[in-house]
Structures are given as C-alpha cells and as structure tokens.
Amino acid sequence: MKRLVILGAGTAGTMMANHLSHELDKEEWEIDIIDEREEHYYQPGYLFLPFDIYEPQDIVESIREFIPKGVRLLNDKIEKVDAEKNLVLMENGDRLHYDVLIIATGAKIAPKEVQGMKGDEWHRSVFDFYTFEGALMLRNKLREWEGGKLVVHITEMPIKCPVAPLEFSFLADSYFKHKKMRDKVEITYVTPLSGAFTKPKATAALDHLLHEKNIKVETDFAIAEVDNENKKIIDNIKTFL
Ligand SMILES: Cc1cc2nc3c(=O)[nH]c(=O)nc-3n(C[C@H](O)[C@H](O)[C@H](O)COP(=O)(O)OP(=O)(O)OC[C@H]3O[C@@H](n4cnc5c(N)ncnc54)[C@H](O)[C@@H]3O)c2cc1C
Known part of the structure; x- marks a missing residue:
C-alpha cells in the first residue's frame, strides 16, 4: 500500500483530499491529512465578522465535516x-512515512516583523482582520467605538486576498452609515502600492468608488514603524495618523 500525506486541512488540503479520494485507487493508496486544529475557519468570512454581519459560528466548522470517508484525519x-x-x-514525537507529500499549511500573518506593531496598542487600537482572533477583537472594538480616524493599512504585498482591504474599507463605510455615525469617522486607505489596487483598470474604477464614499487614499506608503505612544504609522519619509 502507498501513502499520500496532506499537511494542512485548510481550503487547499481539504480540496485535495476530496479530489484525490475519488481519483486514487483505494486498493493501492491510503490518504492521511494532518492539521493541528479541530476546526476549519472560512477565512473570507473574517471580513464580515468585524461588522456584525457574520457571527463566529457562521465561519467555524469542525474539520471532520469536510474530510471524505476513507481519508484518515x-x-x-x-x-x-x-x-x-x-x-x-x-x-508529539510521532513519525509518518509518505510516498507522496502535499504541503498545504497556508500562510500566516507576521505582525512582529513591523517594529511596534505588536506593541502596547495591539488589539487595543491596532488590529488585523486576517485572523479569526483579530477579526473578533476588532468587532468588539467597533461595537463600542465612538468615532475618530480609521486607517486601513496594507503592510506589504503579496497578501492572501489583495481585494480584502478594499472590501473592508467599503464595508466600514456602510457599517458607520448604518450606525448613523459616518460623519464621525475619517476613513483612510493606506497602501504600499502606487494605486488602490494591483491592476491599473481596476485601480481607476476603485479610485472612483473610494472618492464617492469619501475614503481617502494614501499610496506608496512603506511602513517602517508603528508609534504606539502617538498612535501613528511612520514610513521612512512620511508620518500618518
Ligand atoms: C480576510 C480574507 C478574505 C479572503 N477572501 C477571499 C476571497 O474572497 N476569495 C478567495 O479565493 N480567497 C480569499 N481569501 C484567501 C483564502 O481564504 C486563502 O487563500 C485560503 O484559505 C488558503 O487556503 P490554504 O489551505 O492554503 O491555507 P489555510 O486555509 O490557512 O489552511 C492551512 C491549514 O494548515 C494548518 N497548519 C498550518 N501549520 C500547521 C502545522 N505546523 N501543523 C499542523 N497544521 C498546520 C492550519 O491549522 C490550517 O488549517 C481570503 C483570505 C482572508 C484572510
């Protein structure tokens, strides 16, 4: 018997397990999939958690639900x-032999790589929404926030979903309008790119939308540091707050 091992039961690993369990001869192959988590997190849902559109239970499901019969989890x-x-x-010291290995362990955010980002203000006024924990903490903050400056900042490219920060900005605009406090919030989209998006045609269309929704855009911003004391983000030549 030959063994196919899949590392990671996220979107990619789960899809491979489902496809290959149909494609491979069961008399010849056994398939194992390994994940440290017991729950599958639907990451596009992280966008909707901060704005109370989704609840945590809408985006978290047992991994087992998605693993086909005959595949060992x-x-x-x-x-x-x-x-x-x-x-x-x-x-835990266990070892597993494979004949074919598929690595699908995904990508993780690395806020520690920016000076000051994981400082005193982490999950107080500095948040991410690319993790479940970050999106949930941000939801709690936005529920009680009375307004001020909201900076939607992309540290560097590439990122998992390049359009998500823009979607986040538009959702924020809509959320604060619904809460009848849009006039109390200044939204600024800060990007290391020279335009709002990676592609010129999309950038032109999105610039128009951002302008229409009164979302300011700050381009070519290469962050050097988060200044926790003064609540500013600083690049080599500019400061933004
Ligand atoms: C806010 C946001 C919005 C998005 N929107 C979209 C969208 O609209 N459309 C789209 O196509 N994509 C979108 N994406 C991207 C999409 O969610 C990811 O590309 C996709 O989830 C990646 O799947 P993956 O299997 O590679 O990684 P993951 O889903 O992250 O899975 C990796 C798995 O590996 C496991 N793992 C990692 N290391 C270990 C280890 N050492 N031991 C054991 N297990 C381990 C993890 O526990 C995890 O379950 C979005 C992402 C985010 C964050």
Whole structure:
C-alpha cells in the first residue's frame, strides 16, 4: 500500500483530499491529512465578522465535516519534514512515512516583523482582520467605538486576498452609515502600492468608488514603524495618523 500525506486541512488540503479520494485507487493508496486544529475557519468570512454581519459560528466548522470517508484525519502539530527519509515528524514525537507529500499549511500573518506593531496598542487600537482572533477583537472594538480616524493599512504585498482591504474599507463605510455615525469617522486607505489596487483598470474604477464614499487614499506608503505612544504609522519619509 502507498501513502499520500496532506499537511494542512485548510481550503487547499481539504480540496485535495476530496479530489484525490475519488481519483486514487483505494486498493493501492491510503490518504492521511494532518492539521493541528479541530476546526476549519472560512477565512473570507473574517471580513464580515468585524461588522456584525457574520457571527463566529457562521465561519467555524469542525474539520471532520469536510474530510471524505476513507481519508484518515490526524490532529497533530507538524514539526518538520525529513524529505530524505520521506518522513513527517510531529511535535508529539510521532513519525509518518509518505510516498507522496502535499504541503498545504497556508500562510500566516507576521505582525512582529513591523517594529511596534505588536506593541502596547495591539488589539487595543491596532488590529488585523486576517485572523479569526483579530477579526473578533476588532468587532468588539467597533461595537463600542465612538468615532475618530480609521486607517486601513496594507503592510506589504503579496497578501492572501489583495481585494480584502478594499472590501473592508467599503464595508466600514456602510457599517458607520448604518450606525448613523459616518460623519464621525475619517476613513483612510493606506497602501504600499502606487494605486488602490494591483491592476491599473481596476485601480481607476476603485479610485472612483473610494472618492464617492469619501475614503481617502494614501499610496506608496512603506511602513517602517508603528508609534504606539502617538498612535501613528511612520514610513521612512512620511508620518500618518
Ligand atoms: C480576510 C480574507 C478574505 C479572503 N477572501 C477571499 C476571497 O474572497 N476569495 C478567495 O479565493 N480567497 C480569499 N481569501 C484567501 C483564502 O481564504 C486563502 O487563500 C485560503 O484559505 C488558503 O487556503 P490554504 O489551505 O492554503 O491555507 P489555510 O486555509 O490557512 O489552511 C492551512 C491549514 O494548515 C494548518 N497548519 C498550518 N501549520 C500547521 C502545522 N505546523 N501543523 C499542523 N497544521 C498546520 C492550519 O491549522 C490550517 O488549517 C481570503 C483570505 C482572508 C484572510
């Protein structure tokens, strides 16, 4: 018997498990999928959590729900891969031999890489919405926020979903309008790119929308630091608050 091992039961790993369980001969192949989590998180839903459009239960489901019959799900943290010996090593010391390996462990945000980002203001006035925890903390903050400056800032490209920060800005505009406090919030979209989006035609259309919704745009902003004391983001030549 040959063994196919899939690392990560997120969107990619789950899709591979479902496709390959139909494609591979069951007499010849066994399929294992490994994830440290027990729940699957629907990441596009992180956009809607801060604005009370989705509840946590709308985007979290047991991983088991999506794993097809005949595929073995292992709930372990993967420590490393020994490619010379065809072995996956788990944090708990277990080892798993593979004939074919698919790596689908996804991408994680790295706020620590920007000076000051994970400082005193982390999850107080500085948030991410690219993690479940970040989106939830931001929801709690926005529920009680009385207005001020909202900066939607992209640290650097590439990011998982390049359009999500723009969608976030438009959702924020709509959310504050519904709460009848749009006039109390100044929204600014800050990007390291030279325009609102990666492609020129889309940038032109989106610029128009941003303007219409009174969302300011700050381009070519390469962040150097988050100044927690003064609640500012600083690049090498400009400061933004
Ligand atoms: C806010 C937001 C909006 C988005 N909107 C869209 C959209 O509209 N359309 C679209 O196509 N995409 C969108 N995306 C992107 C999409 O969600 C991701 O591209 C997709 O989830 C990536 O799937 P993945 O399987 O590669 O990684 P993930 O779904 O992140 O899965 C990786 C899995 O690996 C596991 N793992 C990682 N390391 C280990 C380890 N050491 N041990 C054990 N397990 C481990 C994790 O627990 C996780 O379950 C969005 C993303 C975000 C954040």
